[in-house]
Amino acid sequence: MxxxxxxxxxxxxxxxxxxxxxxxxxxxxxxxxxxxxxxxxxxxxxxxxxxxxxxxxxxxxxxxxxxxxxxxxxxxxxxxxxYAEPFYAFRNDALIHASRELHVNRKIHALTMSxxxxxxxxxxxxxxxxxxxxxxxxxxxxxxxxxxxxxxxxxxxxxxxxxxxxxxxEAGVSPFWEAVGRKFFGRDFKDIEMASGGRSRTFIAEVMPAYPLYVPLLPEAAQRVxxxxxxxxxxxxxxxxxxxxxxxxxxxxxxxxxxxxxxxxxTASVAGNGTRTVTQASDAIGNINTQGAAYLVASERAGEFRCALATLPAAAREAALDAPTRAALGVNAGDAVRCAPLYRAHAEAENESAAGDAS
Structure with missing residues (x-):
């Protein structure tokens, strides 16, 4: 479990x-x-x-x-x-280079620090x-x-x-880093990866290129990834x-x-989220059965968040949970839990069923 x-x-x-x-x-x-x-x-x-x-x-x-x-x-x-310093990423841009005299109009893929x-x-x-x-x-x-x-x-x-x-x-070498980052930092990818602090370090703006990088000028290996x-x-x-x-x-x-x-x-976990009341699973096997679909089941009793998987019927008001699942979630029969289908197909089927019931 x-x-x-x-x-x-x-x-x-x-x-x-x-x-x-x-x-x-x-x-x-x-x-x-x-x-x-x-x-x-x-x-x-x-x-x-x-x-x-x-x-x-x-x-x-x-x-x-x-x-x-x-x-x-x-x-x-x-x-x-x-939160403390900007979070940096490359933005995919398309820059237009045109000449009326030469009848040239080209859209060039570029990366801009953002x-x-x-x-x-x-x-x-x-x-x-x-x-x-x-x-x-x-x-x-x-x-x-x-x-x-x-x-x-x-x-x-x-x-x-x-x-x-x-x-x-296999050696942890990034083709893109070798084509771009190493040219500016002169260090291995792994070293800067650890120093980056979640892409929010001032040195990124200080060292990385401030002007767009034209993708066609990069090596093919870097473009491919x-x-x-x-x-x-x-x-x-x-x-x-x-x-x-x-x-x-x-x-x-x-x-x-x-x-x-x-x-x-x-998102599936928010759009498909609903509250159910915990009941005791009636079968000896607990939540492993052939009826229903896989659900994310979450509780926040006494401020302690817990989440587990359970097989539940669609569009039901109860969540029949076995003893191990109730213990893992820290809930008892009668408590409220939040449930969302694990897979989008099940969520869509449940929404269609609910719409049919409503009509």
Whole structure:
């Protein structure tokens, strides 16, 4: 039985191990114990804080195996990216070069440094043990964050985005970095990745090119990876699409990885979210049955957020949960939980059913 909860300082050792294991290295999950400890402390403060609008809050979540207490994944939410300093990305632009005399009119693809994403809420730091990748557990670890957003709208902005890893080779070398970043920094991608602080460091504006980069002038290898996720990020990419995120006009300023954005109201976890009353599952097997569909089920009893998966019937007012799931969520029969279909197809089918009932 897996469930998602807020991380605690007591989780430091497990999270530090995940940070060391993650490949390629994630700037949002640095393999530095002191930095991780500071983030855990900030996360605990953020969850406890009374928030009326998004600010410098940072929320770190972990995926826990209920029977053993082992942590097998982590992810995070940034309330306002670049709260202290601008958040930088490359914006995809099309520049027109024309000459009436030569009868030339060409549209040229260019990349322009931008901080337009500054202040928007951001999903970050997704990691899950390799053995669980491709399973529903990965969806739970990633999308539980949006369930938290759905239950705490004032803490986040109306639009959210996620920056995914760009393509690197087995040695961690980024073709885009070699073509662009190295020319200005003269250092390895991994070094600057860790120093970037989530793409919000003054040195980015000081060192990176202030003028547009003309894409046709870049090496073919760098052009080919523009906006492409690294193979290790394909699962996260697909989960974001399932949630309702879409590729936007931005790419990462270092490795040209894709930036995905979504309007919170249109995400699957928010648009398909509804309240149900907990009841005890009648079957001995609990939530593993052939009736119904997979749902994200979240609770926030006594201020402690929890999220797990359960199989529930569509368009019902009750959530029949087995004992392990109720324990993981910290709820009892009669308590209210928030539920959203795990897969968009199930959400659309439920909406069609509800519309039919209404008519």
């Amino acid at each position: 897996l469930f998602v909860r807020p991380a605690r300082l007591a989780d430091l050792d497990a999270i530090a191990q995940m940070a060391r294991t993650a490949q390629p290295v994630l700037h949002s999950l640095p393999p530095d114990r002191a930095a991780l400890e500071a983030r855990l402390a900030l996360s605990e403060d953020s969850f406890r804080a009374e928030v009326d609008y998004p600010g410098e809050e940072f929320y770190l979540f972990v995926l826990e195996e209920a029977s053993t207490g082992k942590l097998v994944g982590t992810s995070s939410l940034v309330a306002a990216a670049g 901080h337009e994403l500054t202040g928007k809420s951001r999903l970050a730091g997704f990691y899950i043990e390799p053995a669980l990748r491709g399973e529903a557990a990965a969806h739970l670890m990633s999308r539980a964050r949006m369930m938290y957003v759905a239950m705490n709208r004032r803490r986040f902005t109306p639009e959210v985005f996620s920056l995914l890893l760009g393509v690197t080779d 523009l906006g492409e996720p690294d193979p290790s990020a394909l699962l996260a990419y697909e989960i974001h699409l399932e949630e309702g995120f879409e590729p936007d006009r931005y790419v990462d300023i270092f490795d040209a990885g894709p930036v995905l954005t979504a309007q919170v109201d249109r």
